[in-house]
Amino acid sequence: MSEENKIQEEQPEILKKKLEELLSREIKSKTPLPDNERGIFASSLLELFNNLSIDYAFKAGELVEWKTDLKNKVRPRINEPAIVVKILDEPVFDEKQDSGSPYFREPLDMIIGILEDNGLMLFHVDKRRFKPYQSE
DSSP, X not given: OOHHHHHHHHHHHHHHHHHXXXXXXXXXXXXXXXXXXXXXXXXXXXXXXXXXXXXXXXXXXOEEEEOTTOOOSSSSOTTOXXXXXXXXXXXXXXXXXXXXXXXXXXOEEEEEEEEETXXXXXXXXXXXXXXXXXXX
């Protein structure tokens, strides 16, 4: 079977999965949080906020990785090191995002590089979501 045929066969399954995810998210957004989960959510929110609030003074050339549970982009992957290319004096903001998006007014104040098949790929990110890379 050719690669093209394989992709065509997989597309309906991928679409079905995406639709199920969207529907599940829609239902979840309209369902009240059960009383027995409120405390768990509150403590998780405080923990994530405290983690986001830890400020590191990154420098160009330093290796970084996502802080636990603060990854909000496709790349770098969890546990994938990235290199700080530049810390911006003034953050940039994605002007295409509206207030209903979690990316609205997110301060993109650090440029990182990751290793890709064709070399170094650069991304603008929110440095609060990163920590120094810890090798094993």
